[in-house]
Amino acid sequence: MILVAGLSKREFEKVEAWLHERRGQSTKSKRAQYAGDEDVLVNFRRRANGNETTTADIVYLDLTKHVDALGAAIRGGRFNAKWSDGVAEGCAQKIGDAVNLLVILMAVAHEEDPIDLGDDS
Secondary structure, three states, X not given: OOOOOOOOHHHHHHHHHHHHHHHXXXXXXXXXXHOOOOOOOHHHHXXXXXXXXXXXXXXXXXXXXXXXXXXXXXXXXXXXXXXXXXXXXXXXXXXXXXXXHHHHHHHHHHHHOOOOOOOOO
């Protein structure tokens, strides 16, 4: 077993902020490529309609792709904290994309079963 030094709360929060910033940038970039501002889920809807399935199922399938890639990296000794290696996505980007897809999945759930968002709009 490999023992590593503990991760302080402060360091954890810095990692969390780093990931949050990058995944936010990724969301904006990908939204511009795939959706736009009117219907941010349009790409998932089109794919669901074309495959006779649900939007939630498409988002879930995309999520499992990232989780599977992370599992392969962990099992293959390639797990790292890089966003990119200059050629391909690093594990950090796969983690950020997975978190973004979980947020998107929540948005799909909200469409199907609206939650009180606490605003008047």
